[in-house]
Amino acid sequence: MNDSTLALLGGAPAITASGPHFAWPPITEADRRAVDRQLETAVSIPDRSGVVADLEDALASYFGVRHVVTTCTGTAALHSMYAAAGIGPGDEVIIPALTFHATATPLFHLGAHPVLADVDERGRLDLEEAARRVTDRTKAVVAVHLWGLPEDMDALTSFADEHELMLLEDGSHAHGAGWNRQMVGTFGTASAFSLNGPKPLSAGEGGFVATDDTELYYRVLLHGQYNKRCRREIPAAHPLARFAVTGMGLKLRIHPLAAALARAQLTRLEDHLAGRQAVAARMCAVLDGVPGISVPDLPAATRPSWYALPLRYEPAELDGLPIERFLDALHAEGATEADRPGSTCPLHTHPLFRTPGALLPGYADGHGLPADGFPAAEHVHATTLKLPVWHHEGDVRLADAYTTAITKVATNAKDLT
């Protein structure tokens, strides 16, 4: 037995450091102090004051947008964004078929239809497929920036212009990511972000909507931030001001402790992104030549947030070794954080998208789903391996250990077939 014997076949594992190997968000003394201070200040904030105002101001300035409204989750942010954009019963919104379900699901609660469109071989929205799905009910198209790799925003902006659609963004994987030096989340009429636990900017639980459109901002407030916020932020003379007390009847405020955590994390976001960029570049440089593995092919215009490093698995280069077996071997080597995408998957595979009527009265089964499914979304999902991207110099050895483990499994794959 030598170094190259795979751990799955009884060899020594490539990685011996005990797990978990990746934890997010990184919690510092500054985070603890911020949350502690907030506990002493206020644990409920009904208006735009204190840490909620601080966080929204800091986000607005970071993104360079006029308005930011925080919410309790990213799902709520998407819901408020769609409602505020005036999307309603019968309207259609084009969503990439490969994303996390909450990009689309709030539309069901507005009586609207998410219209799925297939992706290209990189997992980005396929604009020819999207064009085929445009009808006279189509109101908007949503850019997702999967895994923090920005969509081609030149192409998406022209697509939206050409078809006279509103461009909206779900930036939940992509805080601080950019296209041509412009931050994602600032290309469309509005954008929604999650601040959930593992996201590049984390509040634990939270989200926000960003927009330059003041009317849309008022409607975001009315959707989920009723009473004091609406009364103080919507001018009394505005025709919508009379709805301030109830808004649209939902309450989707962020928790002040979550806002305090996100505010403290935001101070370090640029450092986190720069660290991830360096580690991702290092990992890609090694993995680029490994048989059976392709690294993302990034246009020069992109600045990713590296929510994850999505690798494409090419079984044909490894005598047809199934991805499950490759991953088992990788886990046996100790690369326990290597994974396949779970909940981020082709949306038409969820029962909610196939047979929504069982839960949501008025929705016909199979609406807008093509008989042959979404072959590219299925292929991309079935062949993606994802790795965490560390941001800290101290974790470079772990990153190297992961690329070593992948190299070891790939170069010895013949022993597994």
Ligand SMILES: *Cc1c(COP(=O)(O)O)cnc(C)c1O
């Ligand atoms: C996480 C996520 C959401 C939902 O955010 P929550 O804060 O979990 O509600 C929506 N879209 C995408 C792409 C996400 O990754």
